[in-house]
Amino acid sequence: QQQVKQSPQSLIVQKGGISIINCAYENTAFDYFPWYQQFPGKGPALLIAIRPDVSEKKEGRFTISFNKSAKQFSLHIMDSQPGDSATYFCAARHTGNQFYFGTGTSLTVIP
Amino acid sequence: NAGVMQNPRHLVRRRGQEARLRCSPMKGHSHVYWYRQLPEEGLKFMVYLQKENIIDESGMPKERFSAEFPKEGPSILRIQQVVRGDSAAYFCASSREIRNTEAFFGQGTRLTVV
Numbered sequence: 001q002q003q004v005k006q007s008p009q010s011l012i013v014q015k016g017g018i019s020i021i022n023c024a025y026e027n028t029a030f031d032y033f034p035w036y037q038q039f040p041g042k043g044p045a046l047l048i049a050i051r052p053d054v055s056e057k058k059e060g061r062f063t064i065s066f067n068k069s070a071k072q073f074s075l076h077i078m079d080s081q082p083g084d085s086a087t088y089f090c091a092a093r094h095t096g097n098q099f100y101f102g103t104g105t106s107l108t109v110i111p
Numbered sequence: 112n113a114g115v116m117q118n119p120r121h122l123v124r125r126r127g128q129e130a131r132l133r134c135s136p137m138k139g140h141s142h143v144y145w146y147r148q149l150p151e152e153g154l155k156f157m158v159y160l161q162k163e164n165i166i167d168e169s170g171m172p173k174e175r176f177s178a179e180f181p182k183e184g185p186s187i188l189r190i191q192q193v194v195r196g197d198s199a200a201y202f203c204a205s206s207r208e209i210r211n212t213e214a215f216f217g218q219g220t221r222l223t224v225v
Binding site for chain 1: 115117142144146152153154155156159166167202204206213214215216217218219
């Protein structure tokens with residue numbers, strides 16, 4: 001059973017556009033929601049994270065929007081650049097400290 | 112402060128051999144997580160360990176797979192009698208003892224079973 005559902009599976013965006021990736025969860029025991037960026041052949045790298053008592057967090061061009069009642073959260077990449085082309089994973093941490101990941105979104109930013 | 116170190120980066124094993132994957136967490140981190148990533152798929156949780164304890168192994172196959180995190184030394188993920196289906200990238204992550212902290216990933220070990 002997939003604890004965190006992520007969409008879309010792949011995304012193509014023009015340079016300068018906005019990339020939006022969505023995730024949903026059911027388990028109310030999740031208390032921390034990070035996003036990871038992974039380049040081919042590399043390990044996932046923490047990008048930005050949010051806790052459920054906050055509805056939005058922004059770091060540079062990256063913003064997480066969090067809707068606790070809907071159990072959904074999303075990553076927005078503003079002014080997308082070719083260097084942002086990577087696979088993005090949302091994740092949720094259980095209060096027992098285990099992390100569960102979405103299936104990933106392959107983002108391609110076209111110059 | 113070195114990051115999470117995994118070795119080897121690449122490992123080739125013949126069917127039936129044993130594979131040992133090592134993970135040294137970041138300094139000050141006492142929690143280790145192992146994940147498996149198949150091509151074009153996400154990260155699948157395998158096991159969560161603290162020093163000398165397995166906290167959650169609900170993602171580990173019941174047979175041939177084992178993990179440990181001794182008091183001294185790296186965490187080890189051990190796969191006995193490997194089969195072709197074990198070919199994947201195995202990632203280790205670590206976090207501090209304090210709750211509500213991030214998990215940092217290593218570069219992974221890419222296991223190929225031939």
